[in-house]
Amino acid sequence: MFFRIVSFLVVQLLGAGLGLWLGLSWTDRYVDALWGALLAATLWFVLDSVRAGRALAWLIPERPPLLPLKSGVWGEALERTQRLLRNKDNLINDSNTRLQDFLLALQASPNGVILLDGESRIEWCNHTAATHFGLDAVRDLAQVIGNLVRDPGFVSYLAVKQFDRELLMSGRESAATRPVRLSVQLYPYGGGRMLLLSRDVTAVEQAEAMRRDFVANVSHEIRTPLTVLSGFVETLQTLELEPLERDSYLDLMAQQGRRMQSLVDDLLTLSKLEGSPSPGVDVWSAVPNLLRQLEQDAHSLTRVINIDGKALHDLKFECLFQGEIAGVAAELHSAMGNLVSNAIRYTPPGGQIWVSFKRLPGGQATFEVRDSGAGIAPEHLPRLTERFYRVDRSRSRETGGTGLGLAIVKHVAQRHGGTLTIESRLGKGSSFRITFPAERLREAAY
Numbered sequence: 001m002f003f004r005i006v007s008f009l010v011v012q013l014l015g016a017g018l019g020l021w022l023g024l025s026w027t028d029r030y031v032d033a034l035w036g037a038l039l040a041a042t043l044w045f046v047l048d049s050v051r052a053g054r055a056l057a058w059l060i061p062e063r064p065p066l067l068p069l070k071s072g073v074w075g076e077a078l079e080r081t082q083r084l085l086r087n088k089d090n091l092i093n094d095s096n097t098r099l100q101d102f103l104l105a106l107q108a109s110p111n112g113v114i115l116l117d118g119e120s121r122i123e124w125c126n127h128t129a130a131t132h133f134g135l136d137a138v139r140d141l142a143q144v145i146g147n148l149v150r151d152p153g154f155v156s157y158l159a160v161k162q163f164d165r166e167l168l169m170s171g172r173e174s175a176a177t178r179p180v181r182l183s184v185q186l187y188p189y190g191g192g193r194m195l196l197l198s199r200d201v202t203a204v205e206q207a208e209a210m211r212r213d214f215v216a217n218v219s220h221e222i223r224t225p226l227t228v229l230s231g232f233v234e235t236l237q238t239l240e241l242e243p244l245e246r247d248s249y250l251d252l253m254a255q256q257g258r259r260m261q262s263l264v265d266d267l268l269t270l271s272k273l274e275g276s277p278s279p280g281v282d283v284w285s286a287v288p289n290l291l292r293q294l295e296q297d298a299h300s301l302t303r304v305i306n307i308d309g310k311a312l313h314d315l316k317f318e319c320l321f322q323g324e325i326a327g328v329a330a331e332l333h334s335a336m337g338n339l340v341s342n343a344i345r346y347t348p349p350g351g352q353i354w355v356s357f358k359r360l361p362g363g364q365a366t367f368e369v370r371d372s373g374a375g376i377a378p379e380h381l382p383r384l385t386e387r388f389y390r391v392d393r394s395r396s397r398e399t400g401g402t403g404l405g406l407a408i409v410k411h412v413a414q415r416h417g418g419t420l421t422i423e424s425r426l427g428k429g430s431s432f433r434i435t436f437p438a439e440r441l442r443e444a445a446y
Helices: 002-022 026-058 072-108 127-133 152-160 202-238 243-275 287-305 329-345 378-383 393-399 405-415
Strands: 112-116 122-125 167-170 181-188 194-200 284-286 314-319 324-326 352-359 365-371 419-425 429-436
Touching: 026 072, 112 127, 127 194, 152 167, 152 181, 202 243, 243 405, 284 287, 287 314, 287 324, 287 329, 287 352, 329 352, 329 365, 329 405, 329 429, 405 419, 405 429
Parallel strands: 314 352
Antiparallel strands: 112 122, 112 194, 167 181, 181 194, 284 324, 352 365, 365 429, 419 429
């Protein structure tokens, strides 16, 4: 600014001096000096206005990178302005980058996130929230969420505005065969806006239900034989019994003891399977040997079950893979044996049971057990591998099962990289199949 004032005064003095030099008389020279100074001021103003106009023309949003003026006061002002604007642009770009990173982080969140304005209109939502509530992340922007999510509980929750608690509601994709449960909570923040968080708690609720069922079932399964044992012990202690009657009571007590022992053994097996790492591929077992042992066990079991003279089961074993499988032989035998014994127990005497192990074209292999039993209704199939789940509890009591067999089979299959598949039709029998990955199979090394 000081340079600008000095420059203006110098121009004024030069204009006045020029007027004096051109004047014809002393009197006229003073007038000419004034006119010279005025002319110099006008010229300064015109030139300065032109430079100011060029500077203002550059100050537009789509301004070019090169400055129109690089000298004088306006040049210095434009340079300083350019630096300030560049710093501001950098701050804006940095803020936008941070905002995009923040939104990307929210987008990657496993929980649903929706930003609402003061009128409950959607400002932004991630894909998870769109899936939870059946929204379109682009189309539904600026829409009132209460008009899109019509669940009565959610509408009431939004209207009451008591956001100190969470709301449990059904998800948009919930169905009778696959229920989806959501935990929803709103959090008010600046300017009347609200943050809506949603979380899929289906697995948590199912786990909690399974925990409650597990405790109740274990208590029931152990209490029943304990009650029988206690009753027989009391009878033996208080009554004089004939030897045959006493032996009969002792046999029943031993039977109930074996039932409890079997239940405890299965519980320990399941706990061990869940808590230990998956087996490696350094120990191999011959598949034909596994099948031969299973066949021997199956024939022994069908003779025990049909000891009253009924027709034995028609058992057919077929081993189409002569190689080896990697894993814990005892676990594999337990899982496969569970499937075979279940087929024998739940197939009427004289029925057919097919057991096979074969290699698939893709290198995988399947162990399959099919029977000609009564079959299982479709609504029971998804829950068969749950602990203690039974299609027919009274029939399970008769067969002596613990309700943990298929849970053990599923965990053994998963530990060996396999999958358990169950297919069944009422009146047409059932098929239980374990598919093992190719990396756990190899041809026999002779």
